Amino acid sequence: MKLLLVTAGSRGDVEPFAALARRAAPSGHEVRLAVPDDSGVDLAGLDVRSLEADFSAMIESQGVSPLAAMRNLREVVRPVMRGVIVNAAHAALEFRPDVIAWHPKVLSAPLVADALGIPHVLVELVPAMTPTREFPAAGTVTRDLGALNRLTYRAGAAAAGMFRREVDEAADVMGVGRPHHASAPAATLLPISPALLSRPADWPDSVSLTGPWRAPTQSAGGTDGAGRAPAPPASTTDAAAPASDVRTLDPALADFLDGGPFAYAGFGSMAAGDPVARGRALVAAARARGLRLLVATGLGGIAVPDDLRGDDVFVRRSVDHSVVLPRATAAVHHGGIGTVQAATASGTVSIVVPFIADQPFWGAMLQRHGLAPAPIPRKRLTADRLADALAAAPRFQSAVVAAAARMAGEDGAGEALGVLERLAARPRKAALRHP
Template identity: 35%
Template sequence: MTNILITAAGSHGDVAPYTGVGARLRAAGHEVALATHDTYAGLVRAAGLEFRHLPADPRTRRPDAAGQARPAGPAGQRALMRRAAAFIEELGGGITEAAAPDTGLLLLSATTAPLGHHLAEAMNIPYLDLPLVPGAPTGDFAPVVSGGRSLGRLGNRAAGLLSLRVIDRLYADATRDLRARLGLPPATARAARRRAEAAGRPVLHGFSEVLVPRPADWRPDLDVVGNWWPWHAPDDRLPPVVEDFLAAGPPPVFIGFGSMASGDGARLSALAAAALRRARLRGILQSGWAGLTTRHAPGHDDLLTIGDVPHALLFPRTAAVVHHCGAGTTAAGLRAGVPTVPVPVTADQPFWAARLASLGVATAPIPFADLSADHAVDRLAHALTRATAAPDRRHHATEAAHRLAAEDGAGQVLKAVERLGA
């Protein structure tokens, strides 16, 4: 038995998968704590894990809304970098407090890993990186935050190396301050990253090769182990109002944007209702950070608004899912065997949207910005019709779901922990 600390930061999709990993480790006899933002304390405790606080909660700080208009060009990029660096520095200020003296192993998300490596060094304990997205350079594809467009093998790899340098710069101030706080000798973020890479410690990626086959040019210690699914109780059921709605007619379309599009709920709700009506489909709107609601679609009895429910329970009972293509929601839709209408907003979302389309389980992506265009209702309605009326798309989704069902990502993490002697 080992005292294991998992650290994860960011949106719901950045945190929830680690509840499933933690529950699997706890079932194997380990003591498991999950350090994350206060917003997710209930999620962590419901999974039977100890909750520990991390600062920089994105639900409470949100200096501006995701998906809203930002300054274009270099000015917008600089503003985005400043916000990210401030988030990381605040996170670094709290990560040391999350580790108890008896912590025997650190499991680190992509956001927390560049900080957690220094904590592991100071505490002289092992760690494992558990990212949800591919981050190491490869010739197979460009960095996931670059929009999913290939630059050729040489260009993809060069862009991947550049992406790592950008990350080093983001973590530079936090690294300096954290190492001073921990009593470690000075080291740049880049030097610390290279030292971690040279150590050859396994990195386990929590996504499926159904979507992203493991690149052959990755170093041997980089593994793709399958998705980690958010924990939910075995006896969980959908709320009665959802069950009643599902029973009242044909399978509906799910529409939700997760932690994206904050404050844009009125416009998006009206757009979604109009597109569903034009496609002659029923719909379930998940409120999310955008605040989607049927209040903006009076008289539309074929619409229902919901809060947070397990995607694993709802998605298999839908005709299709419309979402922003965060890594977790992308995997959940694929697991359910239903077609997707991808509406990517930012970061890694265009990458996952393109992957779904290439598998034949999704329509062509509709960039979120295009939902502000005059023809947005027609375009979304057309995509909904294509997603729900094409049997080939449903067939490909069913095949992908069967392949995902054979994977055990959390079990692979448990095996890696046991190999470390934990």
């Protein structure tokens, strides 16, 4: 099977695709990964094609505010999306795959697949594209709207309409006219654990909730000394990087991890608001609970002033979740699905401070499943609120350990690969012709 994986976004959008690529290659498949630049994901040893788009630079320049994105649509956002949409077409023409698996931002993927006469598979990293009555689309509202939940899934289609010109350009690359209706995905894959999200009864059979995608070296099983299921290795924002040996750690970080109980805090690529105020709240809350604090500043979501630093506060731009999270007493994070799954698989209670998009959804979902205290919206983060959440975290430990045990038996990448193999084996459709 020749498999083209195309993704867009920041680190958390790239890591699951990289994990699937690592899983598919040893099975004898020819896999190419088309990705944005400078995601921070370890892509060594993979066949990689750049989409010539840098989401991390975009985030660092304008933050994660949707209003900022709209203000900078023409100058900043549109060129990045053009890189994804048009270069995905070039990548497919160069590689001639048997099947394409694509991120929802890759708006040209259905057209490209139809032009080649091959199946395409939508990868929903969060449940925002496949309608259900059971919950609203992630990134819209967190309140259950009942029968109206299905209406919230129209938001994604409306956003896609903003980039029709770029999709038309991709059609030109493929030598076809843009159809009024591209084909539906042959399958939809969600690399999410059923321990965190119950599969809706009204999803079609073509939709698979596979569990998180992990590279082949990432195995799980047994328990740690505290009776918690050890985490499959994960990188700084999501579960998908090659395993790290604690002996290769920065010696200063290794010493900190060995120094006693600590809480972890990291907001990944979230850069918005006042990072210094957040740093002060985090340090004050940890000290109020008698905890040391490990901070990953990421792309600027947290800043810890020099006057707050000491032996009980350790700061790095990024750390390896596979080593850090299983040893943390709690993980304070933004609620991206990768970090949610990495923390839960580690048996570590999450305290979610959501910023945007699907993060409030996951904060609410963890609370609903009894896996975390109520999320604290980032504009309401204070030292007192966070200290209360840290105090409450032990009450959720047993439920998180049970969820981790369920996740340890999941083989999400293997299940996804099986779906792709079956689709690639089907007879090809007729390729589209230029009118």
